Amino acid sequence: MKRYLITGASRGIGRAIAEELAAEDVTLLLHGRDTVALEEVCKAVKPRCGGVIRLIHDLAVNSSVSDLIAAVGKDPLDLLVNNAGVAVVKPFGEITSIEWDQTVGVNITAPFMLTQHFAPKMHRVRVSLISFRSPPRPVSPIGAPIA
Numbered sequence: 001m002k003r004y005l006i007t008g009a010s011r012g013i014g015r016a017i018a019e020e021l022a023a024e025d026v027t028l029l030l031h032g033r034d035t036v037a038l039e040e041v042c043k044a045v046k047p048r049c050g051g052v053i054r055l056i057h058d059l060a061v062n063s064s065v066s067d068l069i070a071a072v073g074k075d076p077l078d079l080l081v082n083n084a085g086v087a088v089v090k091p092f093g094e095i096t097s098i099e100w101d102q103t104v105g106v107n108i109t110a111p112f113m114l115t116q117h118f119a120p121k122m123h124r125v126r127v128s129l130i131s132f133r134s135p136p137r138p139v140s141p142i143g144a145p146i147a
Contacts, residue, residue, distance in 0.1 A: 001050050003077050005029040008084030010037035027051035059084050059110035060102040069117050076121040082111035
């Protein structure tokens, strides 16, 4: 049985990836923060999957990333999709330090920690990193909207 971990699977690109990868020989480990939306995804893919595991963890918090790693367990992954992302869309000068820490945690630190932990144990390393969303208006070079 193949095991695929997809972060940010409760909507958008993550949901689409989960729906595309659902197969009888696959256990999908689906991560998200929105419990209702993630449950809908799990229900949608379950009939086509060998198994579905729902993982609710806040990737902005290092201890929660460690909890996610523990919940995935010791069996190796066949695919890791780092899809979860945060985009703070407001003028640069209004971004709070909490919002900055959350953005860095979800978009940089969590994918690093997950890849560092799971890649060495994978039979054939298959890791995908989906870049966080671009805001719908012009942005500064660091991703925050121009003031």
